[in-house]
Amino acid sequence: MSVRIEENCVTCGACIWECPTQAVRPGTQRPVVQPSSCTECYGFFGESQCVVVCPVDAIVVEPEPVEQLAAKYALLKPTRPPQDTWVWQRIK
Secondary structure: OOEEEOOOOOOOOHHHHHOOOOOEEOOOOOOEEOOOOOOOOOEOOOOOHHHHHOOOOOEEEOOOOHHHHHHHHHHHOOOOOOEOHHHHOOOO
């Protein structure tokens, strides 16, 4: 899993709107993350946008290896070249 939404979530929906892969979806009590679609924003941005926009710091990143994130990205967006990957090379 890449990111997890904790109980202190206020269900504002900012993470849902910001997710470029639609991995964050509405849930019963709070949004839920679909692990198979979450790339931690690898290929789109230099950092996880859900974490950036969360007003109460309710999102925790559970880092996956960069190679796994790249593989997920390639499956989700096979015709779109990844962007800002130089940032992710430093994260190991």
